[in-house]
Amino acid sequence: xxxxYKIVMLAGAIVxxxxxxxxxVIGMHNQAMAAYSAKLDExxxxxxxxxxxNAVLKYQEAISDQPEEExxxxxxxxxxxxxxxxxxxxxxxxxxxxxxPGNERLTEKLSQMEGDNIKTNALALDNSLLTTLSSxxxxxxxxxxxxxxxxxxxxxxxxxxxxGVNADLIFRNTSEQPNAVSGNGPNPDSLPAEVHFDxxxxxxxxxxxxxxxxxxDLGVKDAKVVSxxxxxxAVTFTHELYxxxxxxxxxGTVREGAANSxxxxxxxxxxxxxxxxxxxxxxxxxGDGIDNAKLTFVxxxxxxxxxxxxxxxxxxxxxxxxxxxxxxxxxxxxENKNVYVPxxxxxxxxxxxxxxxxxxxxxRFVLTWDSAPADLDSHLVGNGVHTSWLHMEEGDIASxxxxxxxxxxxxxTTLYDLNGHYTFVVHNYSQDAPLADCGxxxxxxxxxxxxxxxxxxxDGAADTWVVCEIDNGKxxxxxxxxxxxxxxxx
Numbered sequence: 001x002x003x004x005y006k007i008v009m010l011a012g013a014i015v016x017x018x019x020x021x022x023x024x025v026i027g028m029h030n031q032a033m034a035a036y037s038a039k040l041d042e043x044x045x046x047x048x049x050x051x052x053x054n055a056v057l058k059y060q061e062a063i064s065d066q067p068e069e070e071x072x073x074x075x076x077x078x079x080x081x082x083x084x085x086x087x088x089x090x091x092x093x094x095x096x097x098x099x100x101p102g103n104e105r106l107t108e109k110l111s112q113m114e115g116d117n118i119k120t121n122a123l124a125l126d127n128s129l130l131t132t133l134s135s136x137x138x139x140x141x142x143x144x145x146x147x148x149x150x151x152x153x154x155x156x157x158x159x160x161x162x163x164g165v166n167a168d169l170i171f172r173n174t175s176e177q178p179n180a181v182s183g184n185g186p187n188p189d190s191l192p193a194e195v196h197f198d199x200x201x202x203x204x205x206x207x208x209x210x211x212x213x214x215x216x217d218l219g220v221k222d223a224k225v226v227s228x229x230x231x232x233x234a235v236t237f238t239h240e241l242y243x244x245x246x247x248x249x250x251x252g253t254v255r256e257g258a259a260n261s262x263x264x265x266x267x268x269x270x271x272x273x274x275x276x277x278x279x280x281x282x283x284x285x286x287g288d289g290i291d292n293a294k295l296t297f298v299x300x301x302x303x304x305x306x307x308x309x310x311x312x313x314x315x316x317x318x319x320x321x322x323x324x325x326x327x328x329x330x331x332x333x334x335e336n337k338n339v340y341v342p343x344x345x346x347x348x349x350x351x352x353x354x355x356x357x358x359x360x361x362x363x364r365f366v367l368t369w370d371s372a373p374a375d376l377d378s379h380l381v382g383n384g385v386h387t388s389w390l391h392m393e394e395g396d397i398a399s400x401x402x403x404x405x406x407x408x409x410x411x412x413t414t415l416y417d418l419n420g421h422y423t424f425v426v427h428n429y430s431q432d433a434p435l436a437d438c439g440x441x442x443x444x445x446x447x448x449x450x451x452x453x454x455x456x457x458x459d460g461a462a463d464t465w466v467v468c469e470i471d472n473g474k475x476x477x478x479x480x481x482x483x484x485x486x487x488x489x490x
Contacts, residue, residue: 032065032066033066035065036062036065036066036069036072039058039059039061039062039065040059040062040071040072040075042058043055043058043059043062043075043079044075046058047075047078047079047082052079052082052083053129053131053132054132055079056076056079056080056083056129056132057129057132057164057165058164059072059075059076059079060076060164060165060166061163061164061165062164063076064164064166067099068099068100070096070100070103070105070106073092073093073095073096073106074093074105074106074109076092077089077090077092077093077109080092086113087205088205088206089113090110090113091205091206091207092206093106093109093110093113094110094206095206097110125203125204125205125218125220125239129203130195130203130242130262130264133165133167133169133192133195133264134191134192134195134242134264134265135191136191137188137189137190137191137342137349138160138171138185138186138187138188138189138190138191138192138371139188139189139349139371140349141160141162141169141371142370142371142372142407142408146162146163146371146374146406146407147160147161147162147163147371147372147374147407147433148161148162148163148432149161149372149432149433150184150185150186150372150433152184153170155172156172156173156181157170157171157172157181157193158170158171158172158181158184158185158186159196160186160192166197166198166199166202167195167196167197167198168195168196169192169194169195170192170193170194170195170196170261171186171190171191171192171193172193174193177190177191177193180193183437184434184437185370185372185437188340188342188370189340189342191264192264193263193264194261194262194263194264195261195262195264196259196260196261196262197260197262199256199257200246200254200258200260200262201254201255201256201258203262208255208256209253209254209255209256210253210254211251211252211253211254212224212225212235212248212251212252212253213252215235215237220237220238220239220244221237221238221239222236222237222238223235223236223237224236224237225248225250225251225252228245228247230259231245231246231247231248231259232247233247233248233249233250233252234246234247234248235248235252235254241264241265242262242263242264242265243262243263244260244261244262244263245260245261245262246258246259246260247259247260275317275318275319275320275341275342276315276316276317277314277315277316277317277318277341277349277350278313278314278315278349278350279295279313279314279315279316279349279350279351279352280308280311280312280313280314280351280352281293281295281308281312281314281327281329281352281353281354282312282351282352282353282354282410283312283332283354283356284353284354284355284356284364284366284401284402284410284412285355285356285401285402285412285414286401286402287402287410288312289308289310289311289312289313290308290312290329290332290354291308291309291310291311291312292307292308292329292330293307293308293312293314293327293328293329293332293352293354294306294307294327294328294329295307295308295314295316295325295326295327295352296325296326297316297318297323297324297325297339298323298324298325298326299318299319299321299322299323299324304316304318308329318341319341320341320342321340321341322338322339322340322341323338323339323340323341324336324337324338324339325337325338325339325350325352327352327354329354331356331357332354332355332356332357333354333355333356333357333358333445333451335352335353335354335355335451337352351408353366353368353409353410353443355412355443355445355451358414358445358446358447359447360447360448361416361417361418361447362414362415362416362418362447363414363415363418363444363445363446363447363470363473364412364413364414364415364444364445365378365380365412365413365414365415365424365442365443365444365445365467366409366410366411366412366442366443366445367409367410367411367412367413367426367440367441367442368408368409368410368411368440368441368443369407369408369409369438369439369440369441370407370408370438370439370440371407371408372407372432372433372438373407373428373429373430373431373432373433373435373438374405374406374407374430374432375404375405375406375407375429375430376404376409376411376426376427376428376429376430376438376440377389377403377411377426377427377429378400378403378411378412378413378424378425378426379424379425379426379427380398380400380413380415380422380423380424380425381422381423381425382420382421382422382423382470383397383420383421383422385397385398385422387399387400387413388400389403396416396417397415397416397417398413398414398415398416398417398422399413399414399416400412400413401413401414405430415470418470418472418473419472419473420472421469421470421471421472422469422470423466423468423469423478424442424444424467424468424469424470425464425465425466425467425484426440426442426464426465426467427463427464427465427484428463428464428465431463434461435456435460435462435463435464435465435481436456436458436459436460436481438456439455439456440455440456440465441453441454441455441456442454442467442468444468444470444475446470446473446475447473452475452477454467454468454477454479456479456481457479457480457481458479458480458481458482459481460480460481460482461481462481462482462483462484464481464482464483464484465479465480465481466478466479466480466481466482466484467479
């Protein structure tokens with residue numbers, strides 16, 4: 001083979017590789033843009049429902065994903081305008097133009113604002129953001145935004161990073177919330193005790209700096225510069241029920257990146273029927289809501305009955321405490337679930353997962369877990385079969401019916417032929433939190449038997465949880481965190 005021919009062949013191979021790489025990059029970009037558009041659409045629906053605070057958070061999450069795209073900034077500005085915050089609207093566009101200088105649509109929007117004589121204050125405090133951050137429970141954050149990271153910090157407090165929120169939420173046990181945290185994470189109904197913002201100035205309209213005199217002009221209470229053990233100097237003040245401590249210089253000037261802590265109030269909830277439960281009954285196989293499911297909340301001799309609407313949602317008002325929920329729906333296996341109605345929050349979300357009925361030859365596995373890790377994967381292995389997110393259908397033998405990648409589940413696998421030996425394994429795919437701390441449960445349904453729920457056991461460091469075996473229709477519980485073999489998992 002001549003050297004010239006080899007060079008031609010090599011050049012052709014390089015071009016082919018470059019085309020493949022380009023195709024992959026384009027595909028990844030398209031996926032990212034689809035996710036970006038989905039978040040904007042979700043925020044639009046919140047805005048239409050006048051849920052301004054959550055709409056703002058969702059627009060900000062989309063902007064964080066795609067800061068070079070103009071659309072997110074424009075829609076966030078509209079959200080601020082319709083919610084009565086023109087100062088934030090104008091600041092949003094001004095900040096966007098520092099990232100996308102000369103952008104025609106952004107420039108046109110700013111001109112329109114200035115033509116409408118919209119004036120922006122040097123300083124403005126975003127109450128809606130603080131209210132939103134302080135009113136959601138750890139469970140609600142996991143369901144609406146998703147948990148990015150959970151870290152144990154000093155004195156047993158827990159720092160939680162929420163997707164799309166440029167801040168750490170701090171959960172700790174207090175006199176108002178004596179059971180807010182346990183082990184390595186917050187309890188589901190816990191509310192944050194304080195917030196540490198990446199850029200505290202974002203709470204004040206996105207200014208580049210502010211002085212203590214600016215704060216006094218804003219009308220905050222008790223603004224003063226003090227010595228601080230961690231910050232050196234800090235400006236402290238209160239606004240409504242929030243207490244601020246922000247790193248500053250000797251003169252009381254705060255700049256971007258300043259360390260900060262915002263203490264937030266805990267609503268006091270009195271047991272006695274004033275905790276509003278909002279929930280949904282979910283089909284474990286399809287993920288859809290279940291119409292006309294009957295739920296009975298039982299606490300001692302007290303019973304409260306409620307039915308779901310056409311989308312599977314229900315509401316109830318209950319006193320705080322432990323309940324058993326009896327769940328029934330036509331065509332579904334009856335469920336009995338223990339739930340705790342919180343003492344700390346006036347609103348709480350309850351999710352009931354129900355399995356459709358199975359026939360005499362079937363088995364079903366339903367996996368649920370806490371918000372982190374974000375992505376656990378179900379694997380059914382045996383008799384030459386391996387169902388997973390890579391192979392969701394294995395002929396008429398088994399299938400992964402529902403794959404969840406955002407925490408909580410459900411993730412559901414159905415085995416259609418009980419003849420043979422199968423192992424059910426859970427893999428910590430995202431690995432953003434340890435398996436042992438994720439609160440995972442697998443409910444196994446076998447024909448003619450009561451459902452069996454297996455709560456994750458052990459404290460191993462492996463990224464696989466071997467849950468159980470099905471041997472010709474007989475259940476053998478293993479429940480061990482152990483290495484199972486990545487060649488089978490991937």
